[in-house]
Amino acid sequence: MSVPLSAYLILSAYLFALGVIGVATRRNALIIFMSIELMLNAVNLTFVAFSRSLQSMDGQIFVFFVMAVATAEVAVGLAIILAIHRNRETVDVAELNLLKW
Amino acid sequence: MLDLWLIPLWPLLGFLANGVFGRRLGAPVVAKIACASVGLSLLASIKAVWDLLDLPHGARRIEQVAAPWIGVGGFRADWGFLLDPLSGVMILVVSGVGFLIHVYAVGYMHGDRDFPRFFAYLNLFTFSMLMLVLANNYLLLYVFWEAVGLCSYLLIGFWFERPAAAEAGKKAFIVNRVGDFGFGLGVMLLWTTLGTVQYAPAFAAAPGQLAAGGGLVTAITLLLFLGATGKSAQLPLYVWLPDAMEGPTPVSALIHAATMVTAGVYMVARSAPLFNLAPLSMSVVAWVGGLTAVFAASIALVQTDIKRVVAYSTISQLGYMFLGCGVGAYASAVFHLATHAFFKALLFLGAGSVIHALGGEQDIRKMGRLKGKLPITSRTFYWASLANAGIIPLAGFWSKDEILAATFASHHYLLWGLGSVGAFMTAFYMFRLYYTVFEGKDNLDHQVAHHVHESPPAMAYPLLILGIGSLLVGVLFGFPPDHGLYHRFVEPVFAAAGTEAHAISLGTTVGLAAVATAIAALGIWGLARSWYKSGDNPAPERLAARYPTAYRVLLRKYYVDELYDALFVEPIRRLAVWLWRRFDEPVVDGSVNGVGALVRAGSAALRRLQTGYVMSYVLSFVGGVVAILGYLTFWR
Numbered sequence: 230m231s232v233p234l235s236a237y238l239i240l241s242a243y244l245f246a247l248g249v250i251g252v253a254t255r256r257n258a259l260i261i262f263m264s265i266e267l268m269l270n271a272v273n274l275t276f277v278a279f280s281r282s283l284q285s286m287d288g289q290i291f292v293f294f295v296m297a298v299a300t301a302e303v304a305v306g307l308a309i310i311l312a313i314h315r316n317r318e319t320v321d322v323a324e325l326n327l328l329k330w
Numbered sequence: 331m332l333d334l335w336l337i338p339l340w341p342l343l344g345f346l347a348n349g350v351f352g353r354r355l356g357a358p359v360v361a362k363i364a365c366a367s368v369g370l371s372l373l374a375s376i377k378a379v380w381d382l383l384d385l386p387h388g389a390r391r392i393e394q395v396a397a398p399w400i401g402v403g404g405f406r407a408d409w410g411f412l413l414d415p416l417s418g419v420m421i422l423v424v425s426g427v428g429f430l431i432h433v434y435a436v437g438y439m440h441g442d443r444d445f446p447r448f449f450a451y452l453n454l455f456t457f458s459m460l461m462l463v464l465a466n467n468y469l470l471l472y473v474f475w476e477a478v479g480l481c482s483y484l485l486i487g488f489w490f491e492r493p494a495a496a497e498a499g500k501k502a503f504i505v506n507r508v509g510d511f512g513f514g515l516g517v518m519l520l521w522t523t524l525g526t527v528q529y530a531p532a533f534a535a536a537p538g539q540l541a542a543g544g545g546l547v548t549a550i551t552l553l554l555f556l557g558a559t560g561k562s563a564q565l566p567l568y569v570w571l572p573d574a575m576e577g578p579t580p581v582s583a584l585i586h587a588a589t590m591v592t593a594g595v596y597m598v599a600r601s602a603p604l605f606n607l608a609p610l611s612m613s614v615v616a617w618v619g620g621l622t623a624v625f626a627a628s629i630a631l632v633q634t635d636i637k638r639v640v641a642y643s644t645i646s647q648l649g650y651m652f653l654g655c656g657v658g659a660y661a662s663a664v665f666h667l668a669t670h671a672f673f674k675a676l677l678f679l680g681a682g683s684v685i686h687a688l689g690g691e692q693d694i695r696k697m698g699r700l701k702g703k704l705p706i707t708s709r710t711f712y713w714a715s716l717a718n719a720g721i722i723p724l725a726g727f728w729s730k731d732e733i734l735a736a737t738f739a740s741h742h743y744l745l746w747g748l749g750s751v752g753a754f755m756t757a758f759y760m761f762r763l764y765y766t767v768f769e770g771k772d773n774l775d776h777q778v779a780h781h782v783h784e785s786p787p788a789m790a791y792p793l794l795i796l797g798i799g800s801l802l803v804g805v806l807f808g809f810p811p812d813h814g815l816y817h818r819f820v821e822p823v824f825a826a827a828g829t830e831a832h833a834i835s836l837g838t839t840v841g842l843a844a845v846a847t848a849i850a851a852l853g854i855w856g857l858a859r860s861w862y863k864s865g866d867n868p869a870p871e872r873l874a875a876r877y878p879t880a881y882r883v884l885l886r887k888y889y890v891d892e893l894y895d896a897l898f899v900e901p902i903r904r905l906a907v908w909l910w911r912r913f914d915e916p917v918v919d920g921s922v923n924g925v926g927a928l929v930r931a932g933s934a935a936l937r938r939l940q941t942g943y944v945m946s947y948v949l950s951f952v953g954g955v956v957a958i959l960g961y962l963t964f965w966r
Contacts, residue, residue: 252948253952322945323943323945328942329943330937
């Protein structure tokens with residue numbers, strides 16, 4: 230018996246929600262990045278599920294794009310975090326509030 | 331026939347050149363540009379009038395439209411120029427006397443820090459005045475009427491750091507504006523009744539469309555005359571002219587004697603076709619003129635500032651010009667305008683020469699015995715005084731006598747009497763002035779006495795030329811009375827306007843002339859000479875002591891300035907202060923400041939969004955996405 234489409238979608242939704250909660254709640258910048266990755270991967274899962282369900286390769290092609298972008302973003306993001314850490318000895322986003330009015 | 335716009339062009343260019351580059355060019359160049367520009371206007375005017383004389387006697391009228399201006403619906407007013415004998419006389423007077431005064435001013439204003447600005451303004455004035463008299467429609471006339479008023483303000487308040495001068499400039503402009511209000515209304519009324527503001531169509535349509543003696547034409551002419559009372563300093567709007575003496579003397583000579591103040595007379599003469607349809611207005615004009623003539627002359631009897639005496643004399647003589655217009659003797663009035671330009675300008679320039687020689691003294695009680703030290707000034711001043719007093723055969727006699735004769739012949743005997751009384755006073759105060767300043771006792775300040783010297787050539791030559799003019803212009807152009815060269819030249823303009831001619835028999839003319847001369851002679855040799863020539867006669871002081879109230883009323887100019895201050899100036903000033911405190915500050919400033927306060931309050935509230943805290947930004951982000959998704963899913 231094959232897995233119904235809705236199962237994939239619900240799983241994807243849960244994973245996405247977890248990612249959002251992680252971004253909104255956690256204070257460590259690296260954890261926030263991991264949560265962002267989690268969100269991206271949840272979306273990838275959705276794309277693949279639909280690709281299989283609609284018998285089209287478009288979904289899986291798009292997943293490639295998403296992964297490429299995710300990688301680039303992580304590279305840049307980690308570089309920024311490193312720079313911040315060198316400057317301020319912390320990666321706690323709660324302490325990075327210089328742009329406060 | 332040359333292009334008429336070439337006449338006013340040169341002073342405009344002079345104004346632009348001296349106004350923009352004056353400081354860089356330096357005084358000598360500025361002087362040459364300014365004088366040359368008016369000189370060119372004079373040459374152009376002479377050529378234009380020469381060409382005009384080539385035309386047959388009744389057809390001397392050239393109208394040229396240099397450029398279109400306003401053409402909306404049925405309304406048309408262009409940069410149009412009209413040259414006929416009337417405007418021909420005016421341009422010759424303006425450019426001729428103007429040129430001499432420009433030359434004089436080069437000497438008088440020598441060394442002044444703002445020399446270029448002065449000549450820029452003087453050129454601007456000359457340009458505006460020439461445009462005023464050459465205009466072919468009331469709108470253009472009005473524009474340049476205002477322009478000469480502006481120049482008057484700028485030139486009266488030329489030494490603007492002196493508070494008195496700045497005040498005088500303001501007073502002149504504001505009082506003029508009151509008159510101009512009437513003038514503007516008159517032009518508008520003309521437009522609504524006749525459908526045009528151009529002279530030719532309006533004057534052609536007037537007899538047909540305006541009932542003679544009717545309310546409309548009377549209203550139009552009275553409103554126009556109100557403007558003339560402001561510009562030409564008649565009752566009740568004359569108060570600015572004595573104060574205008576704060577300006578440099580060449581300004582007083584040019585603007586407040588020879589040209590700007592005559593704009594009102596010109597305008598009434600030009601509007602003769604309208605005035606001839608409104609006998610009531612003509613009476614008003616004649617009476618205002620006659621009363622002003624006597625009123626101003628009476629004030630001049632006791633004034634002690636040399637320029638103020640001449641200023642009141644100007645107001646008085648302008649009164650005679652309006653008296654002439656009012657009794658239908660337009661040609662004589664304009665003739666008096668022309669002769670008056672000569673001798674009054676000369677009187678002012680002579681006064682300036684005296685002031686210059688005495689290092690700024692203007693009080694005649696501190697002058698005396700200057701005849702020997704200022705030979706040219708005193709001689710020419712003497713001739714000008716004779717002309718002003720109306721002694722045959724000098725200029726003022728012919729013109730003033732014609733006006734009085736016309737008044738008599740049109741049965742205005744009371745006005746004739748007033749005019750003759752005024753003539754007596756004129757003769758008296760002019761020679762009171764002459765004898766006190768140039769003869770009599772030497773009352774000079776010691777330091778001043780050392781520096782007394784005759785004026786430099788730039789100032790002396792114009793005095794001489796104007797002096798010769800005062801001696802000759804009258805007899806050359808005005809003899810025989812009402813039929814001389816001038817009259818034959820100008821007569822068609824006023825005949826076409828429907829002016830009634832009052833026949834005067836030769837006997838009456840000679841008789842009146844004799845009476846006029848006798849009155850003037852009495853004033854001069856009968857009274858003024860014996861009272862003032864020696865400087866020892868106590869009679870004037872005794873008379874003043876016997877009638878102290880009358881003396882004080884005259885000296886304080888009938889308290890008119892004080893009256894106007896109480897009636898108009900003070901209430902308006904208080905209204906202004908009230909408006910400032912109760913409206914301008916709270917409401918206007920309040921709204922502007924209020925907007926600022928509002929923005930500041932709003933921003934104080936909104937900036938709390940910017941926490942600098944990434945988590946809150948992320949939360950807003952997520953919230954927004956949820957909202958959009960929700961909207962898209964459930965609402966659409």
